[in-house]
Amino acid sequence: KQEVTQIPAALSVPEGENLVLNCSFTDSAIYNLQWFRQDPGKGLTSLLLIQSSQREQTSGRLNASLDKSSGRSTLYIAASQPGDSATYLCAVHAGTASKLTFGTGTRLQVTL
């Protein structure tokens, strides 16, 4: 059974700092891995999707990497801003059709 773990569960950093969020998964036979952002009381917004054949994806200040063999992904946020404060979730697409397995998220707070 695929399990996805995100560490740390919560993180507080000062504005301007670069930071890394971690995601690990137990079964490396995945189709893709997706990073989401969730604001309080809101749904999930897709940030980056990395296909199994890719090593990384970039969007603006965000860079996500994927190492399938070790079962790890990282989300790098450069020059963090207070507006980046949210919960960040990773999810892997593997196994039976349409099944995304989610981690429990990292709650990020960027302080002034």
Added chain:
Amino acid sequence: NAGVTQTPKFRVLKTGQSMTLLCAQDMNHEYMYWYRQDPGMGLRLIHYSVGEGTTAKGEVPDGYNVSRLKKQNFLLGLESAAPSQTSVYFCASSYSDEGGQPQHFGDGTRLSIL
């Protein structure tokens, strides 16, 4: 751009009552999904649909039924609500199930069963 719209946004039910959650998407997506989100457990797939008229069970389907009579709508029903179904329910849609197709989420329905 409406995207994925869920109604209602909040609901309180008594044990044993029934209700239907509605999900509508305007992106012409084939695939639609219902998830529940509980503290400390991450999102879990309840049911999904790969096209109009189709439904399939996900990870936690017991106590729920779904229907996809129209491509743009995916309904989630609770026939006899139980306190264990208190959760936040999210609907999502995607163009296909192939790698590289992200899922788009609604803002959720917060459901409390007393």
